[in-house]
Amino acid sequence: MALEDLAQVSFVNEDFLRKHGLSTSNVLDYFYTSPFYLRCGGPESINERRRRGLREAATTGIEFVVAGANADAREGLLATSIFVLQRVLRRPGESATPQDAFYVLAGTVYKAPSLVDIFDGALSQSARAASSILKKQLESMRQSKEDEAPQAPDSRLGDGWPAWCNFERPAVPAVWLRGAFADSARRAGVPGGEARETGPSHPP
Incomplete structure (x- = not known):
């Protein structure tokens, strides 16, 4: 099992927990039974040299330590x-340099993600969010342009005619009608030559 795969692993030794429980005095012994100890340098660690009773100075190398525990x-x-x-x-x-962290929650052991993994995950999440925002903005801009585009007026004569063709008949101005009535009256010999409007000023 590769080290990077350990982030997907959890471990419980139920037999150990039934026999010994779990406390600050035996949590390292419990950890020694896990694959995390085996795959993260446990067999070559200072802890292992102590467990084997070696008399050589155990001051250099990897060591697993209890960094904290809650009241319970x-x-x-x-x-x-x-x-x-x-x-x-x-x-x-030199001061001890932390390499990895592990959690033991209610007897279950987990490997904490590294800072690099956390940073990489945050960057990936931010990139996905930014991509989604940009995509929505582009869609909104396209929709706005489509809504603002001028619509061609409907033609009563069908779609075969260009939009600039105007087949509407505008109303005749009233002053034109009065002039036409006056001219017709003069030609008919009506005294005074005044026109009389006999119909509506705007033809239907």
Whole structure:
């Protein structure tokens, strides 16, 4: 199993929990039974040299330590216990450098994601969100342009005629009608030559 695959793994040793429970004094022993210990340098760690009783100075190399525990974990309450373990690198004359972190939640062991994985996941999520926003903005702009485009007026004579053709008959101005009536009256010999409007000023 590759190290990157461990982020998808959880581990429970029910037999150990039934026999010993879980507390700050035995949580490392519990962790030693997990695949995380085996795959993350456990067999070559300072912890393993101590377990084998080696007398050589165990000051250099990988070590697994208990970094924290909640109150329930310190009291041995398994159902609500939380432990934080760290894999650290120790060198003579230097402070321990954290390498990996592990959580033990109610007896289940998990590997915490690395900062690189968290940063990469955040970037991927941000890129997907930005892409979605840009896509929606482009769709909105296209829709706005379509709504603002001038619509060609309907033609009563069918779609075969261009839109600029105007077949509407405008109303005749009233002053034209009065002039036409006056001219007709003069020709007919009506005294005074005044026109009389006999119909509506605007033909139907």
